[in-house]
Amino acid sequence: QPSDFGEDRHLTILMLKAGFRTEYVPEAVAATVVPNSMGSYLRQQLRWARSTFRDTLLAFQLLRGLNIYLTLDVIGQNIGPLLLSLSILAGLAQFVTTGTVPWTACLMIAAMTIVRC
Structure with a gap:
């Protein structure tokens, strides 16, 4: 199996x-x-x-x-996807409800992507 x-x-x-x-x-x-x-x-x-x-x-x-950096990396690996999902949902909600570009959410998504690369 x-x-x-x-x-x-x-x-x-x-x-x-x-x-x-x-x-x-x-x-x-x-x-x-x-x-x-x-x-x-x-x-x-x-x-x-x-x-x-x-x-x-x-x-x-x-x-x-663990070393503090490894601990933070492990925590980030697990809450990172959740925060990324929440940022995308918040950005979409702002765009749908107000019609404005969600720059804060865009910056958050970009920053999280850069940090994980």
């Missing part, structure tokens, strides 16, 4: 919870299966997005031990 979440991230969180530490190894070599169609790619991205959200919820207790 196909997996519905990212096992690598989940296993890493379980190891960190158990007291182990992880380390970046630039010489590591790994094989992977690359999606060969747009449908496969979109399913992969959806699976990864669900996995990221679910595993971040599991890892909240680990945030205390």
Whole structure:
């Protein structure tokens, strides 16, 4: 049966919870299966997005031990899409109700896009 979440991230969180530490190894070599169609790619991205959200919820207790920049990045990854959606909805509501261009919402969307790139 196909997996519905990212096992690598989940296993890493379980190891960190158990007291182990992880380390970046630039010489590591790994094989992977690359999606060969747009449908496969979109399913992969959806699976990864669900996995990221679910595993971040599991890892909240680990945030205390992380570097402040990593903690902010994890929080931003999870509330960023919500804030972006709210900005788009607020901009559309302003445009529909008043007929004016929602410059504040446009700037917020642009800033969030730049920060995430």
